[in-house]
Structure formats: C-alpha cells, structure tokens
Amino acid sequence: MTERALRLGTRRSKLAMAQSGHVADAVRRLTGRSVELVEITTYGDVSREHLAQIGGTGVFVAALRDALLAGEVDFAVHSLKDLPTAQHPELVLAAIPEREDPRDVLVARDGLTLDRLPDGARVGTGSPRRMAQLNAYARSHGLTIETVPIRGNIDTRVGYVHKGELDAVVLAAAGLNRIGRTDEVTEFLSVDSVLPAPGQGALAIECAAADADLVAALGELDDPHTRAAVTAERSLLAALEAGCSAPVGALADLLAEDSGRGEIVTEMRLRGVVGTTDGSTLVQLSTTGPVPVSYDQAMALGRELADEMLAKGAAGLMGERAH
Numbered sequence: 001m002t003e004r005a006l007r008l009g010t011r012r013s014k015l016a017m018a019q020s021g022h023v024a025d026a027v028r029r030l031t032g033r034s035v036e037l038v039e040i041t042t043y044g045d046v047s048r049e050h051l052a053q054i055g056g057t058g059v060f061v062a063a064l065r066d067a068l069l070a071g072e073v074d075f076a077v078h079s080l081k082d083l084p085t086a087q088h089p090e091l092v093l094a095a096i097p098e099r100e101d102p103r104d105v106l107v108a109r110d111g112l113t114l115d116r117l118p119d120g121a122r123v124g125t126g127s128p129r130r131m132a133q134l135n136a137y138a139r140s141h142g143l144t145i146e147t148v149p150i151r152g153n154i155d156t157r158v159g160y161v162h163k164g165e166l167d168a169v170v171l172a173a174a175g176l177n178r179i180g181r182t183d184e185v186t187e188f189l190s191v192d193s194v195l196p197a198p199g200q201g202a203l204a205i206e207c208a209a210a211d212a213d214l215v216a217a218l219g220e221l222d223d224p225h226t227r228a229a230v231t232a233e234r235s236l237l238a239a240l241e242a243g244c245s246a247p248v249g250a251l252a253d254l255l256a257e258d259s260g261r262g263e264i265v266t267e268m269r270l271r272g273v274v275g276t277t278d279g280s281t282l283v284q285l286s287t288t289g290p291v292p293v294s295y296d297q298a299m300a301l302g303r304e305l306a307d308e309m310l311a312k313g314a315a316g317l318m319g320e321r322a323h
C-alpha cells in the first residue's frame with residue numbers, strides 16, 4: 001500500500017515558497033514519501049498596515065496553524081523569527097534545521113555601505129529593532145540618516161532602492177539568499193553593530209504533537225546547535241515580554257578555542273540588545289554558559305540575560321508591548 005502524500009502548508013510569497021520547497025525536498029529524500037505544497041494566505045500577507053501597528057506576534061503564522069489544527073495540512077515551515085515564543089499546546093517544532101546567515105544586510109544605491117551613506121540618507125526599514133540599532137550606529141559615527149518605515153515583501157522593499165525612492169533598505173541576509181538575490185547586498189552588517197532578530201535565519205518545521213510518526217521523521221532535519229542557539233535567543237525575548245515587532249535583537253553563538261589538535265567549543269555566548277527607535281539609548285549586554293547546552297540551560301541563559309537587561313532599564317525602552 002502506498003502512503004498518501006504529506007501536505008506542507010505554505011504562504012505564497014516567493015520567500016515562503018523557496019523555504020517550503022527546500023524543506024519539501026529534504027523530507028522527500030528522508031522519508032521517501034511524496035510531499036505536496038498547499039498554499040495558504042495569511043493576514044500578514046494581505047494587510048497594508050505597518051507590522052508594528054497590526055501589533056501582536058504571529059500575523060504570518062496564525063493561518064498556517066489554523067490549517068494544521070484543522071488537519072488540512074500535515075506540517076508547515078515558518079521563519080522562526082516570525083513565530084511567537086509561547087509553546088502551542090497541540091503543535092510541536094519537530095525540527096529546526098541548520099541556520100542560514102543570521103545577519104542583516106544593507107541593499108543600497110551605488111554600492112554604498114552604512115558608513116559611506118551621505119548626510120540625510122533615507123534608509124527603509126519597518127522594524128523597530130533595525131531602526132534603533134541603525135540610528136544608534138549613525139549617532140556614534142557622526143552620520144545623520146533618516147529611517148523610513150516600509151514593509152512589504154523582499155521585491156517591494158528592494159524596489160524602493162531601484163526606483164530611487166530610498167538610498168538603502170535593510171533586510172535579512174537569509175531571505176535574500178533563499179530567493180537567490182544575495183548579489184544585491186552592498187554590505188553584510190556586522191553583528192557588533194546590528195544584532196539580528198531572535199531566530200533570524202532559522203526555519204521551524206511544525207506539526208501536530210499527536211502525529212508521533214511525523215514528529216519523529218521530521219526530527220531528522222533538526223540541527224541541535226541551531227536549536228540551542230535559537231532557544232536561548234527566544235527565551236531572552238520571552239523573558240523581556242517582547243514580541244517579534246519589539247526593538248529586541250539577540251544572537252547566540254558557540255565560542256571555540258584552539259586546543260592544539262583542532263578547535264573545541266568551549267561556551268555558548270548570548271548577546272542581546274534593546275533600544276529606543278531613535279537610537280538615543282541602547283541596552284546591550286552579553287553572557288556565556290557551558291556547553292553542551294541542554295534545553296533547560298539555553299532557556300536559563302536567555303532568562304539570565306533578560307534579567308540583567310531589565311535591571312539596566314530595558315523595559316522602559318520597549319514602549320508599547322505588542323500582544
């Protein structure tokens with residue numbers, strides 16, 4: 001008897017289709033089963049409002065989860081950074097595959113980089129996190145830039161630069177990589193200047209917790225290092241009681257030392273930032289913890305850093321909390 005095809009619920013955007021396509025291929029290779037894509041439109045795709053105004057996390061995610069819960073699809077692929085931190089009672093993140101480049105990038109006219117932007121340059125981003133860190137960078141480098149709130153899919157955002165309406169836009173490297181447009185990047189922004197969103201560059205593969213066989217099969221795609229890192233980043237975000245539209249950046253990475261016989265990983269480092277969108281105040285801290293990192297340790301590292309950031313006034317910088 002042949003098993004029926006697995007149904008992968010996906011958004012229609014070019015980025016979502018690319019992500020889902022890659023995961024579908026991997027699942028086919030792994031399970032030998034056929035996988036079909038089922039397109040679903042989410043509120044985040046149709047709304048013209050700015051994301052920060054829609055408020056609330058998970059606008060891209062809700063419709064996919066509804067389809068999962070209704071049994072219309074078997075699994076779904078999300079950009080992890082769009083996923084609310086709260087664990088869904090009936091769904092499980094069966095796999096978090098190896099993360100892509102987590103950095104933000106600049107796509108600017110004439111090959112410009114951040115420190116060569118002209119005075120008064122207009123830089124498009126709808127993300128309070130990016131605004132806060134870009135404006136802080138500008139202030140500390142004696143630049144004057146104007147951050148302009150934009151949103152839309154990658155084509156729309158890059159289009160503002162091509163049409164001459166903006167000098168630059170800031171996007172996630174991973175998104176451009178996945179749709180094959182990395183060559184349009186004019187600068188990969190150092191994480192020392194701009195920390196990415198928690199989970200940026202990682203995907204989450206979600207299915208019903210009750211579907212034990214599928215949970216196990218999809219689990220083959222899991223990358224434990226990525227899972228530990230994004231768990232710490234998302235724990236920080238949750239402990240700050242912030243959502244995906246809050247001005248919070250976080251990045252966990254593994255620190256290695258040369259043992260004389262090759263590199264050995266010694267610690268996990270977690271860096272976090274919160275700031276006002278005008279960049280006048282940033283709280284930026286980091287902490288380290290032992291490896292290998294259990295789930296509980298990753299969670300604890302995030303909470304620990306959040307506590308330190310809150311003690312330095314992080315809560316007062318986040319403004320209205322999105323729920």
Ligand SMILES: NCc1[nH]cc(CCC(=O)O)c1CC(=O)O
Pocket residue numbers: 079080081082170171172174175199200201202203
């Ligand atoms: N907020 C939209 C979104 N969700 C995930 C990505 C990029 C891919 C990723 O971070 O995994 C993007 C686009 C962007 O921020 O430029």
